[in-house]
Amino acid sequence: MKEIRVALVGLGGRGVYGWLPILQSLRGYRVVAICDRIEALHERALLRLRDPREVRAYVRYEDVLADPDVDAVALTVRCREQGAMAAQALEAGKHVHCEVPAAHSIEDCWRIVLAQERSGKVYQLAEQTRYWGFVEAWRKLVAEGRLGHITFCEGQYFHYYVGQNFQDPRTGRFFHPGELAAHPEAQPTWLNEMPPIHYLPHELSPLLKILDDRVVQVVAMSTRAPSYAHPELNVPDMQVALMKTEKDAILRLAVSFAQPHPEANYHWYHVMGTKGALEWKRAERDLPRMWLADHEMHDMAEVDWRYERADAPAEARGTGHGDADYYVHAAFRDAVLYGKPLEFDVYRAMDTAAPAILAAESIARGSAPLAVPDFRPSAARPKGQAPAPAGRGE
Numbered sequence: 001m002k003e004i005r006v007a008l009v010g011l012g013g014r015g016v017y018g019w020l021p022i023l024q025s026l027r028g029y030r031v032v033a034i035c036d037r038i039e040a041l042h043e044r045a046l047l048r049l050r051d052p053r054e055v056r057a058y059v060r061y062e063d064v065l066a067d068p069d070v071d072a073v074a075l076t077v078r079c080r081e082q083g084a085m086a087a088q089a090l091e092a093g094k095h096v097h098c099e100v101p102a103a104h105s106i107e108d109c110w111r112i113v114l115a116q117e118r119s120g121k122v123y124q125l126a127e128q129t130r131y132w133g134f135v136e137a138w139r140k141l142v143a144e145g146r147l148g149h150i151t152f153c154e155g156q157y158f159h160y161y162v163g164q165n166f167q168d169p170r171t172g173r174f175f176h177p178g179e180l181a182a183h184p185e186a187q188p189t190w191l192n193e194m195p196p197i198h199y200l201p202h203e204l205s206p207l208l209k210i211l212d213d214r215v216v217q218v219v220a221m222s223t224r225a226p227s228y229a230h231p232e233l234n235v236p237d238m239q240v241a242l243m244k245t246e247k248d249a250i251l252r253l254a255v256s257f258a259q260p261h262p263e264a265n266y267h268w269y270h271v272m273g274t275k276g277a278l279e280w281k282r283a284e285r286d287l288p289r290m291w292l293a294d295h296e297m298h299d300m301a302e303v304d305w306r307y308e309r310a311d312a313p314a315e316a317r318g319t320g321h322g323d324a325d326y327y328v329h330a331a332f333r334d335a336v337l338y339g340k341p342l343e344f345d346v347y348r349a350m351d352t353a354a355p356a357i358l359a360a361e362s363i364a365r366g367s368a369p370l371a372v373p374d375f376r377p378s379a380a381r382p383k384g385q386a387p388a389p390a391g392r393g394e
């Protein structure tokens with residue numbers, strides 16, 4: 001195979017303005033199909049295609065999966081079933097490159113793992129923040145033991161993002177909460193139902209990479225729904241989880257979409273060990289900080305770590321999210337075309353999804369502590385075999 005014939009499924013902002021330009025400019029990809037269940041959204045994607053005559057436009061996902069000329073599905077949907085859709089594509093013999101989060105139920109996490117193991121197809125979760133420059137620097141510091149035993153990490157995603165909770169299902173137009181009274185056609189979207197804490201891939205993926213670890217236990221709390229900031233929204237303003245890792249670190253993770261937050265710097269991270277601490281910047285004009293206990297440092301020192309990597313190749317520049325978007329598309333291409341093993345494999349992807357799903361489940365069960373399953377094959381669960389009910393984590 002010289003190039004991957006790819007179908008882009010989900011023609012919202014992320015699919016059309018984020019993925020389509022990269023899939024058309026990066027060597028190794030050819031877009032052969034587009035799909036969205038809202039037909040009115042097809043046109044803006046077709047307008048951005050290099051040669052729309054070569055591209056088939058589908059409304060039904062099943063038709064994409066039945067198309068023998070599609071090698072891989074690029075999934076940029078936002079819906080409760082996005083995990084099941086990834087599994088369906090693997091079951092249909094397609095490679096899958098999909099947007100975050102990987103899934104919204106533990107059942108779908110297992111379905112993806114089993115379909116990937118049984119099909120041997122490439123599954124990649126396109127979580128890109130793990131490629132950021134400071135994440136690589138922090139990973140090295142932790143791996144070298146410069147911070148001692150890691151005891152405490154924090155990660156949060158606070159993004160004031162209330163413009164996509166209501167949509168006209170015919171035209172695809174989104175409505176801000178303030179517009180609802182004048183637009184009876186506006187219907188709630190999955191964002192108006194989704195527990196915010198499900199959206200932890202951009203926190204768990206880099207933190208678990210830095211720690212080389214996985215989460216084993218979760219407990220979480222939520223403010224009430226509807227939102228205090230926007231009572232029209234059926235979502236809580238704040239959800240917070242505590243997680244314990246296999247190597248014995250405690251993570252505090254928080255997500256909020258409904259309450260106002262400064263436009264930039266949505267993410268914040270903190271890693272603390274027995275011999276030092278690392279902290280991401282608090283505001284755009286700020287700088288990240290580091291403190292090492294045995295280096296004669298009286299206070300945290302500022303370090304000019306950035307999202308952008310100092311070693312980024314030219315083709316990464318400007319691809320989005322501090323150049324990080326490039327890396328997921330390059331890794332998927334190299335895995336499909338050249339068989340290069342994925343560093344962020346299906347198991348590490350599920351390590352970012354399952355704790356978040358179980359955090360919401362913990363909230364639903366009155367903040368009960370829940371165990372997180374390990375999706376890797378073992379003596380008790382050979383590759384391709386479904387886990388025994390006790391090991392599923394549902």
Ligand SMILES: NC(=O)c1ccc[n+]([C@@H]2O[C@H](COP(=O)([O-])OP(=O)(O)OC[C@H]3O[C@@H](n4cnc5c(N)ncnc54)[C@H](O)[C@@H]3O)[C@@H](O)[C@H]2O)c1
Binds near residue numbers: 010015079100127
């Ligand atoms: N990695 C990142 O930095 C990043 C940034 C933004 C969004 N995202 C992710 O990208 C995805 C898309 O985000 P968006 O803002 O474009 O969302 P969106 O809601 O604007 O677009 C998603 C599209 O998928 C379509 N869709 C949903 N289910 C479908 C189905 N079964 N068949 C066909 N089409 C279907 C919807 O009609 C919609 O047009 C989400 O999963 C989101 O979490 C990731």
